Amino acid sequence: MNMLRLLAALSMLFMTGCVATNVVPSSGAQTLAVTNVTVIDVTASTPEAARLTDQTVLVSGGRITFVGNGRSTRVPRGAHTVDGRGRFLVPGLWDSHTHLTMFGEAALPLFVSQGVTSVRDMGGIPAKLSAWQKAVDSGERVGPRIFHAGALIEGAWWLDRVVGAIKKVPELAYFSFTDVSPRVRLASSTDASAAVSQIKASGADLVKFRNLRPAEFRAVAAEAARLGMLLAGHSPRGMPPGEAAEAGMASIEHMETVTLALGDTPEAERTRQFQRMAKAGTPITASMTTDVAYRQTPDARAYAIIDDNRNMIDPRRRYLSPLALSAWRFGLDIKKLEGPGEDHAALHRRQIADLRLARAAGVRILIGTDITVSLLFPGYSVHEEMAYLVNKAGFTPLEALRGATLYAADTMRDPNSGRISTGQRADMVLLSADPLARIEATSQIEAVILNGRHLSRSSLAALQEESAALAARN
DSSP states (O other), X not given: OOHHXXXXXXXXXXXXXXXXXXXOOOOSSOOEEEEEEEEEOTTSSSHHHXXXXXXXXEEETTEEEEEEEGGGEEOOTTOEEEEOTTXXXXXXXXXXXXXXXXXXXXXHHHHHHTTEEEEEEOSOOHHHHHHHXXXXXXXXXXXXXXXXXXXXXXXXXXXXXXXXXXXXXXXXXXXXXXXXXOEEEEOSGGGHHHHHHHHHHTTOSEEEEOSOOHHHHHHXXXXXXXXXXXXXXXXOTTSOHHHHHHTTOSEXXXXXXXXXXXXXXXXHHHHHHHHHHHHHTOOEEOXXXXXXXXXXXXXXXXXXXXXXXXXXXXXXXXXXXXXXXXXXXXXXXXXXXXXXXXXXXXXXXXXXXXXXXXXXHTXXXXXXXXXXXXXXXXXXXXXXXXXXXXXXXXXXXXXXXXXXXXXXXXXXXXXXXXXXXXXXXXXXXXXXXXXXXXXGGGGOEEEEEETTEEEOHHHHHHHHHHHHXXXXXX
16 A cells, blocks of 8 residues: 555554444435444344444335444435434334225224234235236335235135025125135145135245145145145144144244144143144244234224214224225124124133243244224224233243344345345334334334335324225215
8 A cells, every 4th residue: 555545544543543434335315324323233132132222224225225323324415314312113014914905994003003014815805906016116105015915715615605604694794705816726635726826826925724624625725735835824723833834834824823733632632742843833823812802802892983973982093994894793793693602711821821832833924913803993003002912921022023024024035125224125113112122112213214215203193094985986
């Protein structure tokens, strides 16, 4: 090195306090910089390691271009800067179990206003879901990224019985659940190839099934694997959940279906089944707040909110379209077809116990809400589900947060989201409090970064107003 270069280098060290400076070049697009923020690294093994203090995160072109020490990082000239001092940055949240076409398009801006930047739709109208998916991806409308299953597969032995029973009750004619959440009727295992091919041709990102018997399930699983489609669904009837996981399920939906599949199995065998699931890498979308809302809360509360045209009981009712209100009411009314009462309180306690066993065995737990079950709201219930896992099932806040970020992205084989690191899709949520100290802090949102776009608190409030307006029109 000649003398002039040496002097220049020494001068730079002097001016920066003897700390090397990361100089990040600006791209053609305006750079977004979140400075002096605590980044929550959901891949870390402990809460202490997960808190990366005094970080600067740079975003350009919808991607995270840099994450590093804020004191040694020079923000590019002309960048839009967000001061993150005293704030916490987490990856954008996922809802891994939604039914958007049963709720309506009012759900899309509402999800984003609550920090949910990706959703996995588990049964809806394929054409409508694909249209919303494209509109969001192109930037035409603000909403979460949508991965969808299109029409779900349902065993004819179950579907025909339920549809027949509903047709016998004229009072239930106001809502056709198969119109807003269409089914592919599976008459036998020999129909699996045609059913899965139909779903793939509709543009779906995964295959979702509900009530299938073992032979039907195995046929569907084999066909999904042959076509390279992810497979998710309820724990199959008459089959241990560990066996279902080993057959290639990407996720099993609802803790209730797992608990029912296990029946009266002793605890040691239940643990063994969860160990098989963990080894197979199959997570459970627990949706515990779904059971709380639908089974553990008196129906009178939900009916009262539905009938409250002034939105006084729960102001979030203004986000419910007539379609969503009908879906809520139908879900409650259909209980009239149920037989002698099951002890739902005891079943819920068993689910909590199984959830604890699954966690101890290493099964990943995803955050999913199952909207449009009554008393569940897009976005809001994601925070409620995380809080439930922490406060009722013994999860740490970091574990719950992983279920709404890292684990969800991994389940959908999406390596470019679910974490905050260079090269990742720029979906993040800026919080005013530490979510690892108190999980409820995930709802204390200062800003959302959606595919690189900074949405301030006023922008998020505007999205809520947009949701209310869409609900009123639909």
